[in-house]
Amino acid sequence: MTQVNAPTAGVALTAIGVALIREQESRRPDRLYDDPLASAFVEAARRDFARIEGGAARWERVEAVAEQFFAGRSVGVRLADDRVAEAVAAGCRQLVLLGAGLDTRAYRMGLPAEVTVYELDLPELFAFKEPVLRATEATPTADRRVLPIDLRTDWDHPLREQGFRPDQPTHWIDEGALPYLPPADHLRAVATLTALSAPGSRFALSRFAVDPDAPPYAELRRLVAGDSGGRIPPDAGRPGEQWLVEHGWRTRFRAWDDMIVPLGREVPVHDPAVGVVLAERL
């Protein structure tokens, strides 16, 4: 039987969509960042999809959804990159990517070797990502450590076993993984990272105003959960800005429309309540 490593269904599939977005951005003359490894993931995924029944049509659907999310998501990648660069400049030597997907910051951002990048994601994601990375023979500039783990389980101890130091400031990055967890697990994950955050650690919470029934979100859900649907669990019970403040974080809010101005891309949301809560551990 032909081996297929790419996640062709399930939540890990969403990582392929973001790789498609980074690959497209990297090809633009006015690119906001360059991710030379994104094309390796896209090519490997395209080949794997072609090996499954109905895979070519499914791949086209994944490409179409990625295209619909491209403008906003690509800017979001750059904003997250900027926060990483700021954190490193401020002295953070630990980055933890919660639901790292096919992100390659350990390779593409020129991070110093003293920085450790912990990548947490599901085992099926790394079963695809690691062989593709090995085949490219690329080398990370930072110290990259991989944790194949379900964020709904206890990831505190496995992270420490990989060398994570709770007494050192950490920059935590969530670009859309935690909202996939049930609210109680989302809350537990934020409580865990809070307990592991030395003073000066940073975390960001996105504040969205999306209609989950709008066509691109509905199609994404069908691709992830199968054509019967399946939903991202509701917002109630999730940690918000108030929770962070009550648990020892100083927060400030930055509106999306203000953050995108320097990037010169026309993707405003015209809603001053949409943006990012930036948190620093006291």
Ligand SMILES: C[S@@+](CC[C@H](N)C(=O)[O-])C[C@H]1O[C@@H](n2cnc3c(N)ncnc32)[C@H](O)[C@@H]1O
């Ligand atoms: C939208 S993707 C974002 C990936 C990456 N941060 C990026 O920007 O390219 C969401 C990621 O969260 C991961 N994820 C979702 N639920 C998870 C869980 N319970 N445990 C670990 N990872 C999870 C998925 O596998 C996927 O890689």
